[in-house]
Amino acid sequence: MFTVIKRMEISASHKLTLSYPSKCENLHGHNWVITVYCQAEELDENGMVVDFTHIKKAVKERLDHKNLNDILPFNPTAENIARWICGQIRNCVKVEVRESEGNTVIYEKD
Ligand SMILES: Nc1nc2c(c(=O)[nH]1)N=C([C@H](O)[C@H](O)COP(=O)(O)OP(=O)(O)OP(=O)(O)O)CN2
């Protein structure tokens, strides 16, 4: 089994729509750290599980320096972002989304 791990740092803003009062309903920013894990038993014709550059294009180039509410069609919690990223990338099995030093979410595909 091969595992590819790609770590990216992204600056982006968001605001959350919640069912209770929260400061997170106001637009604010994070320096997100996103780590993508991809696995495969066999390599593709290029000798890869997935190209690091393709992961960067699918994640960093779409999200960096953006307001996530403008580009994602869901409430941009760390959980929803992690699950969405996993769905964008071939062979992705796990995504970690770190909003801040103390706040991290892990999504793992079933
Ligand atoms: N389960 C989740 N809880 C929260 C999320 C989330 O995505 N998933 N997001 C937020 C907000 O984005 C907020 O920015 C972070 O909240 P909070 O920890 O209260 O604020 P700080 O980052 O400033 O952390 P401090 O511990 O106060 O320094 C909220 N919850």
Ligand SMILES: [Zn+2]
């Ligand atoms: Zn936030």
